C-alpha cells in the first residue's frame with residue numbers, strides 16, 4: 100500500500116504515465132482517441148505564456164500526481180481533478196498542494212472531508228515550490244469547463260501508445276473478460292489471474308524483470324498463518340483501503356512510496372503481472388483474515404514460547420538462582436525452627 | 437625436561453594469628469577503588485567455616501577447576517567446554533552473586549556532624565557502596581564467620597565437612613572440642629590455571645618469567661568466565677570498569693626485589709616467598725594424576741635446584757643465573773620439597789596451585805587430671821606432656837586431608853608426625869623434660885633427624901626477613917627482550933604478544949604537553 104513517511108502520510112516519488120491509461124483503459128480509450136484527434140487537428144505553434152506554463156504543469160502532473168489523480172479519468176486513490184480550478188478557490192488550492200499534511204494537521208474542513216471521502220489515505224506533501232504549483236494549476240485550468248480542450252489527456256494517451264513495450268492497452272482491455280473477482284465497492288472489475296498473482300506474491304513464480312516477491316515485505320491473508328514480511332503494511336484489505344481496484348492498480352503500477360520506487364524503478368513490474376497481483380489482492384476471500392488463521396498463528400506463537408522456555412530452563416537448570424549464602428542461611432533457620 | 441622458574445609461596449598456618457593485616461595492606465594498595473570495594477585479593481578465613489565467597493569450595497555450585505575424564509585421560513574445565521562457552525557467553529549461570537561475597541558498605545559519618553539537635557545521640561547509618569542507599573540490616577561481610585569455629589551455621593556448612601558423619605559433626609560442636617584455625621588466601625598463581633583456560637577472550641595469561649597470572653585490562657571483554665573457572669574464586673569482576681581483576685602478586689614490588697605487600701606486612705610472619713624450578717614438560721601428567729597421588733605428582737614436577745642436570749636444563753631454557761641461585765636459597769623449596777611439610781590447597785581442583793600451606797597442629801583433646809588440664813590419654817601414647825596421638829587431635833585428620841592433600845590422610849599424618857618430632861626435639865633441648873629415647877622415636881616416626889629438625893625449627897620460628905623473602909632481581913629487561921624484537925622507532929613495530937610488560941599492551945611512553 101502506502102509507504103509511510105516521517106509525517107505519517109505517504110510520499111510519491113515516481114509515477115508511471117501508463118497507469119492512467121491502463122487503469123482506465125475502457126473509459127479512456129474512446130475519449131482519448133477523440134482527444135488525440137482533436138489535438139493533432141489543432142495547430143501546435145499557438146504558443147502563449149499560459150500555454151507554456153500549462154505544458155510545464157502537465158509534466159509535473161505526470162511526474163508527481165498521476166499515480167493517484169486523473170484529469171477527467173475518474174477517481175483513483177485521489178479524486179479526478181477535472182475542473183477542480185473552478186470548484187475551489189485558487190488560494191486554497193495553492194495552500195493545499197504546497198502542504199497538504201499541514202492543512203490536515205490544522206484541521207481544514209474541506210481537506211478533512213476529502214480525507215474521509217478518499218478512504219483516509221492522506222495526500223502526501225510533494226514538495227512543490229510556488230512556480231511549480233502555479234504551473235500545475237495552469238495545467239488543471241485547461242480542463243475546467245469552458246477552457247480550451249486539455250492537451251494533457253491526449254498527450255497521456257499519445258505517450259502511452261508510443262511505449263508498446265510496456266504492454267498494449269488493447270490487450271489489457273480485452274482481458275477484462277477474464278475478470279474473476281470483483282472488488283467491493285467498485286464497479287471496475289479486476290483483470291488478471293488471481294492464481295498467478297498469488298504465485299507472484301509468494302515468490303512461487305518470478306517477476307519477469309527480477310523484482311522481489313511481494314511477500315518479502317508484505318503480509319496478506321490467504322497464504323498461510325504467518326502471512327509474509329513485516330517491512331511494508333499488511334495488504335489483506337488494501338483494495339478497500341485504497342478505494343477500489345482501479346486505485347490499487349494505479350498504485351502498484353506507479354509504486355509511489357520511496358521504498359517501493361527504490362525497488363520497482365530498477366526492476367519494473369509488467370502490466371500483466373500487475374494485473375495478476377491486483378486480481379489476487381482483490382479477491383473477496385482476502386478481505387478478512389480468517390479467524391482460523393489467527394488462532395493458528397496464536398497457537399504457533401504460544402507453542403514456540405513454551406519450547407523456548409523449556410530449552411532455556413533445561414540449558415540453565417544448574418544456575419545459581421539466589422546465590423549460595425541465602426539458601427544456606429534459610430535452610431539452617433528452617434532446620435532450627 | 438623444560439625447566440622454568442616460578443615465584444611461589446608458603447603460608448605456615450600454625451603461625452597465623454588471624455589479624456587481617458595482610459588483607460588491609462592489600463586493600464589499601466590495590467582494591468581501594470570504585471568497583472573494587474567488595475574485592476579482597478587477600479582474605480583470611482576461619483576454618484571450619486564457609487569462607488569468602490560463601491562456600492567457595494563447593495564446585496557443584498560454582499563449577500571451578502578441572503575434572504579428569506578417566507576414560508579418555510583428558511582434563512576438562514568443570515565449567516564448560518567450547519560450545520558451553522558459546523552458549524553461555526552472555527549469561528554465565530554459575531557466577532557467585534554479590535550477596536555471596538557481601539554488599540560493601542560505609543557509614544554516613546556526616547550525620548554525626550550535621551544531625552539537628554535532638555534527644556538522641558546521632559548515629560552513622562550504614563550506606564551501601566554499590567547503591568548508595570541506607571542498609572538497615574547488614575547480613576554478611578568478607579569475614580562474617582570470623583572465629584566462628586563450631587557455629588551451627590558457618591562451621592557446620594564448611595564443604596570440607598560434607599563427608600563427615602553426624603557423630604563427627606556433633607563432636608566438633610562440643611564445647612571441649614570446638615576448634616578453628618585461620619586460612620589466609622591469595623591467588624595461587626597456579627601452574628594449570630582454570631581462570632586462564634576459561635577466558636574466551638584470552639585476556640588472562642601467566643607470565644613466563646615469574647609465573648604471575650595477570651588479567652590484561654585491554655583485552656578483557658567482561659565475559660566473567662574466569663570468575664567461575666577459578667576454583668578458589670580469586671578472580672573478581674570490577675562492576676565499574678567492567679573488567680576482571682585479580683591478585684597480581686604485587687609484581688611491581690617483585691620487580692624491585694621486594695616481597696608482595698601482604699607478605700611484607702604479615703604480623704605472624706607466616707609467609708615465605710621464593711623461587712621454585714619446575715619441569716614444564718611434565719605439568720600435564722601431574723595435573724592428570726589420580727586423586728590420591730596428586731600432591732606427590734605436584735611435588736615431583738618441582739625440581740632440585742642443586743642438581744647439575746637441572747641447572748643445565750634451566751640454563752638451556754633461558755633461566756638466568758641469578759634466578760637459579762635464588763631458587764637454591766628459596767625457603768619455599770625447603771618447606772615443599774626438601775621437608776615435605778607444605779601442601780597445596782585443594783589439589784583435587786587440578787590447577788596445580790603454587791601457594792603451599794604448612795598444616796596447623798590443631799589442639800588435641802584435653803581433660804582435667806588431678807586438678808590439672810592435661811591432654812587426653814597422653815600417657816598411653818607415651819608422648820608426655822604435650823603430644824598426643826594424632827587421632828586425639830580435635831581437628832579430624834579427614835578434615836585436614838580434604839583441605840590440603842586431596843583426601844589423602846597418609847600425607848597429612850606424615851606431615852604432622854614430622855612437625856611433632858620437631859616440637860619434641862626442641863622441647864627436649866630447651867625444657868629437657870622429654871626422655872632421649874622418646875625423642876629418638878619421634879624423629880624416626882617423623883622420618884627426620886636432629887639436623888633437619890633444627891633447620892625446620894629455625895626457618896619456622898626464627899627466620900630473618902632475608903630468609904623468608906628470597907626475591908631475585910627479575911631481570912625484566914632480558915624477559916622483555918626475549919619476547920620482543922628490538923624496537924624500531926621508525927617502523928614502530930610494537931608487537932602484540934602475550935606475556936607483555938605488566939598489565940596491558942606495551943605502549944610508547946606518553947609525555948606531558
Ligand code: SF4
Pocket residue numbers: 622623624625626629630631632649665666667668669670671682787
Ligand atoms: S588461584 Fe589464581 S591462578 Fe589459580 S585459577 Fe584462581 S585466579 Fe587463576
Ligand code: SF4
Pocket residue numbers: 451452453454455456457458459480618620701702703704705706
Ligand atoms: S597478616 Fe599474617 S598473621 Fe595476620 S592474618 Fe594475615 S597471614 Fe595471618
